[in-house]
Amino acid sequence: MSLADKITLSRIILAPFFFFFIKAEFIPRQPAIVVLWILFAWMEISDLIDGKIARSSNHVDSFGKLFDPFADVISRVTYFLAFASIGIMPLWVFLIVMYREFGILFLRALLALKGTAMGARPGGKLKAGTYMVAGLLSLGLYTVQIYASNMNGVGFGSFANHPGEMAEIASVLHTLTSISYVVVAIATVLSFIDYLVQFKKLYK
Structure with missing residues (x-):
């Protein structure tokens, strides 16, 4: 396994810990927030550097083209699930994301049966950017909720009245x-259409 693939694998391994540290309320919230920020930063930064390392070391192959987006799905669906579970991400948006991500995985699997790999599309990169921004804002909002609740000495939901x-x-x-x-939902649908058009061109 190349260095780029190991970095990609790290996202899959670390993703469940993000969900754990949000939901494990027995862990003090302030240190948990620090861990959450570190995990989120690594999952997003590693998505940028693994591809660059693969290209610079000439290790771009069909496995990497499938493994990298799979790791992206695992990491981003996990942190979106975490945000949805605490009421920050709307469930309807989460469903759209889920349908899109698993739909794309299915299309890639069909192409893989024919020995063809579908790489990243412009729509997918735009979608990934909206995911990152939404995740960043969500974690920022959660952080403010925690600090506000500590200041008030009451539950998380009281921050709006502080x-x-x-x-x-x-x-x-x-x-x-x-x-x-809302932007995530729109970008997700447009990205799926982009991949579907490319799939029709490749699936012959």
């Missing part, structure tokens, strides 16, 4: 996060 700067930050993040998920 007076002053914290409430203002929370309100802005909530609005931006909501908008980002």
